[in-house]
Amino acid sequence: MKLLKRCCIGLLIATVVALTLRVPRLTQRPMHTDEAVHAIKFIDLLEHGQYRYNPIEYHGPTLNYFTLIPAWVEGAKTSLEIDESTLRVVPVVFGVLIVLLFLLFYDGLGSWALVFGALLTAVSPAFVFYSRYYIQEMLLVCFTFSFIASSWRYWQGRKIKWVIIAGVSAGLMHATKETCVIAFGAIFLSALIVFFLSRKDNQFAGFSKKISLSHIAFGVLLAGVVSALFYSSFFTNLAGVADSFLTYKTYLTRAGENGFHIQNWYYYLERLLYFKFGDGPVWSEGFIVILAVVGFILIAIKKVPAGVNVLLARFVGFYTLIMVVVYSAIAYKTPWCSLGFLHGMIILAAIAIQAIVEAAKSRVVRGFVWVVFIVGFAHLAYQSYLSCYQYQSRPENPYVYAHTGSDVFKMVDKVKEAALLSGYGDDLAVGVVCSGSDYWPLPWYLRGFRNIAWESEMNFDRAAEPVIIISPDMQGELMKKLYELPEPGKKNMYIYLFEQNSELRPNVNLLGFISKDLHDVIGRNEDSDKK
DSSP states (O other): OHHHHHHHHHHHHHHHHHHHHHSTTTTSSOOOHHHHHHHHHHHHHHHHOOOOOOSSSSOOSHHHHHHHHHHHHTTOOSGGGOOHHHHHHHHHHHHHHHHHGGGGGTTTTOHHHHHHHHHHHHHOHHHHHHTTSSSSHHHHHHHHHHHHHHHHHHHHHOOHHHHHHHHHHHHHHHTTOTTHHHHHHHHHHHHHHHHHHHTTSGGGTTHHHHOOHHHHHHHHHHHHHHHHHHHTTTTTOTHHHHHHHHHHHHHHHHHTOOSTTBOOTTHHHHHHHOBOOTTSOOBOOHHHHHHHHHHHHHHHTTOOOTTOOHHHHHHHHHHHHHHHHHHHHOSBOOGGGGHHHHHHHHHHHHHHHHHHHHHOOSHHHHHHHHHHHHHHHHHHHHHHHHHHHTSTTSTTSTTOOSOOOTHHHHHHHHHHHHHHHHSOGGGOEEEEEOGGGTTTTHHHHTTTOSEEEEESSOOSSSOOOSEEEEOGGGHHHHHIIIIISSOTTOOOOEEESSOTTOEEETTEEOEEEEEHHHHHHHHHHHHHHHO
């Protein structure tokens, strides 16, 4: 009881730290393209109650359905009644839940390792940054951790409630993101390795009594039902269930394709250990990675600290190693994918911290150790602050990836100002033409406009809109549409609406134009307002 009380106090502190770093100013960072795509897909669910799983893009449906909860709490029924905080609070909640889930290991990690693991999760820059990101990754890590934790609890007591939680967690993993198969594979292989290495240990005595095949079958069935509920959009799209498996053909192809996302095998480790770009600060979660290596070595030589279950420690060690190897081997990489194995590293690091604290016998040595650990935790927390509130969309941040720049706010403000001062309001006609449909996240920011044409090619059959946004490579075709094709007397002059170097994201610029007729109307309305 005393151990559980100490764990609860430590988790409470970690939770407060996690909330402090994650919750403030959720609307500050510009929406990433992926966030905006998911947001627009959610709007269809919010306003029309429609969701249809796409096996080629967007990942699983849990993110969209769980976002209904904060939208309903706010009483929102339309896209204009929600903002970025409505969306991003979802990963925030699951990011904090990961911290709380450590409590399920109170008899497996030991009190110090449990608290240290929770604190490292609370302050890890990667976990903090992506807990404020409207993508599926934080949900996937949370459901994976829940599956592992509830499986551990079942191993300890063989209670059916843990089978239910494990089954639901597994189903939610599959309904969240296709890469769950990597986690499932790593869990199975690491459990198999631990079994063969430890089958003679006393903890495996009565193995058949600890595991019930009927319980496992029930858990698998429950996982399938939960996954099917989400992919079928709660039985309104039964084809979604089959698509959730057919999608792996797409992802197997994507994993080895050439393109922007192809990176070296050490891409993740490089970002975690040492990253510096331009005049930005040095970033490193080496404190976690190095301690994780120490923790793995301790497990390998069977020197785990008191209170840490050997079987659990071995499982975490092999699970983390397999995840690191597989994700490093896959050529297609995005930085948020590192969260899966980084969480395993955090648990290993927590085990190492407890071992080091126990090994420090003298008061001087122990004091020095505590100072080092406090500095390490503080440094991680400071980097989390920088990543979320100072470098939230800048390439100097290792977790920023092809991110929208702050210029998007200026561009959107220009369009909204033109709509307001012209008198057209949300009915202002806007034409957006970008090659490869590379105009995201503008559909999110301009979602209130009713007359916007989003196109990847110039449409010469339709009259030019009074406000036009294009990618620079479309400028020649736009000039042809505006000045070469129209008959004499029907041509309209256009002037720049944005600054000419307006950057949507690194190496992606946009040009904005407004017709002189509309510009003159705006000028007259401004003069009238001044009088």
